Amino acid sequence: MADDRELQEAVARFVRAFGLHQPDRTPCGQPVPVSEAHALGELARDGVLRQSDLAHRLRLEKSTTSRLVTQLINRGWAERTPAPDDGRGVLVRLTPDGVKAAARLAEARAARFSAVLERVPEGERADVLRALTILTEAMDET
Amino acid sequence: MADDRELQEAVARFVRAFGLHQPDRTPCGQPVPVSEAHALGELARDGVLRQSDLAHRLRLEKSTTSRLVTQLINRGWAERTPAPDDGRGVLVRLTPDGVKAAARLAEARAARFSAVLERVPEGERADVLRALTILTEAMDET
């Protein structure tokens, strides 16, 4: 199918255009490593997370997640507490500074995305959103 | 705008769902480092490229590109030749093995993407493609 080929190239270009290359800078220009930004986003959304759940959300190996959390802690953005119900587990929670950092990131993201959306013709915006969601779901199931 | 927020999350999920995390494996399951796969794709499309053009296409710094090309050469997939019109430049070209490798990658990508597209409702496919293209163009201009 010709669509396949087009979709492949579309995705490849999308990835590069979005700037997912730089690991030490968010695609939205913030000087925060990408994986920390993802983690921050999940933690900001849920408040507290088991480290293993975080790993699952980010689709990372537990060791990578462990180091990631350590980095957040070194920045003063998160803290570990023992899980009350399971002596093996740890809970990860954002500190007030971490909450602020997450908010800053969200703002920068919002700015970048509004700029992008402004370049998308008015009538197409809803379509773009829906298409991206559909595509992500399709990938998830694959 | 509420759309912003949705788009942000949609993109974040898309990135993770697509598996762009693993640097030593393509999202399509091939045991080829991601950046080599991108380079291979561009070279397969154009035949010969100035190294500086390749850097531009991949949005990479010249040093990174230089190392990338060296890796391709070490795998026997590419070769450097001096640019005939400019004593500083080099041309990069795929070897026959490189062409084969690029074809294998394209095939794996096609397989992955057809599987994904199959999960996208028939009527939506064209929309998804268009949306992705529009979005990429919008990002490019930002």
Next chain:
DNA sequence: GCCATCTGGTTGCCTCATGCAACTATCTGG
């Protein structure tokens, strides 16, 4: 023609990202 400047590449050095394997500590089921 000659030098200042620009441009394409290479290499050294640093940081980030990630997985696997080995090991520890803690559950859980028989």
Next chain:
DNA sequence: CCAGATAGTTGCATGAGGCAACCAGATGGC
């Protein structure tokens, strides 16, 4: 109570990227 599963940590390896310093060829002004 012990075997096996599960949560985390740490050591080791690979890959990715940028910036700065450096080299060599190109170019423009004078």
